[in-house]
Amino acid sequence: MVSRTVAQVRVVIAKCSVDYAGRLTAHLPLAARLLMIKADGSVLVHSDGGSYKPLNWMSPPCTLQVLDPDEDQCAAGFTEIWTVTQAKTGDRLVISIAEVISDSSHDLGVDPGLVKDGVEAHLQELLAEHIETLGDGYSTVRREFMTAVGPVDILAKDSEGVSVAVEIKRRGGIDGVEQLTRYLELMNRDPLLAPVNGVFAAQEIKPQARALAQDRGIRCVVLDYDALRGMDDPASRLF
Structure with missing residues (x-):
C-alpha cells in the first residue's frame, strides 16, 4: 500500500x-x-x-x-x-x-483568486454589513467562504441558525445559479455546515435564472444598490 x-x-x-x-x-x-x-x-x-x-x-x-x-x-x-x-x-x-x-x-502556481467587478464586490461588502436585508434574524458568518471549487460570496445564518450560502451578481443569469448549486452540493456534504440553504442575490435576475433557482430550492433576492449604500430616500418615491 x-x-x-x-x-x-x-x-x-x-x-x-x-x-x-x-x-x-x-x-x-x-x-x-x-x-x-x-x-x-x-x-x-x-x-x-x-x-x-x-x-x-x-x-x-x-x-x-x-x-x-x-x-x-x-x-x-x-x-x-x-x-x-x-x-x-x-x-x-x-x-x-x-x-x-x-x-x-x-504546477498551477499561486491562484490570484476571482477578480470581481467593482460594483459586484461592493455589493458583497454592503450586503455583508446589512445582511438583515435577506430577512430578520440573519447574521453574517464570513465573506469569501472557501470551498473546494471556489469561494462563496457570503456564508450567513438565518433566524433559526441554519447555514445560508449567498451568491451575489450584478446581473443574475443561469451561470450564477449553476455556480451556487455547485457550492451547495459540496457544502451540504459537510456535517458541520449541513443543511445549507441558498440565496441568489443580484440587482437584476433574468427570468430563466429565477426559474432554475426556484426549481432547485434556491431563494432569489433583488438587491437595491442605492438602498444598501443608504442613498435611497423613501420620501422621494411615488410608490
Whole structure:
C-alpha cells in the first residue's frame, strides 16, 4: 500500500469503475474517464459530458491510497485500486483502474483568486454589513467562504441558525445559479455546515435564472444598490 501526498494537480485519463460508499452509495461502471487529483486533496471524476460538473468527487480533507488489486480484482482486469477517504465523515470513493491512458501532473502556481467587478464586490461588502436585508434574524458568518471549487460570496445564518450560502451578481443569469448549486452540493456534504440553504442575490435576475433557482430550492433576492449604500430616500418615491 502506498500513500501519496499531492503537491500539484494530477490529471489522469483511465478506464475505470467508481464506487462511492457513505451516507449515499453510487456505482459508475467501467468506462474511460477523466480523474483530477487537486493540490487541496480533492478528487474529481469527470466524463466527456455534463459540462463542469463531475460524476462523483471527494472534497477535502481526504487521503488517497493506491493499493494493489486482490485476486478477484486482478481477474476482472484491474491493475490499481485508488481509495479516497474523507477525514471528517469516513466516506470512501473507490476507483478501480483497468488501464491508464494518460497521466500527467501540472504546477498551477499561486491562484490570484476571482477578480470581481467593482460594483459586484461592493455589493458583497454592503450586503455583508446589512445582511438583515435577506430577512430578520440573519447574521453574517464570513465573506469569501472557501470551498473546494471556489469561494462563496457570503456564508450567513438565518433566524433559526441554519447555514445560508449567498451568491451575489450584478446581473443574475443561469451561470450564477449553476455556480451556487455547485457550492451547495459540496457544502451540504459537510456535517458541520449541513443543511445549507441558498440565496441568489443580484440587482437584476433574468427570468430563466429565477426559474432554475426556484426549481432547485434556491431563494432569489433583488438587491437595491442605492438602498444598501443608504442613498435611497423613501420620501422621494411615488410608490
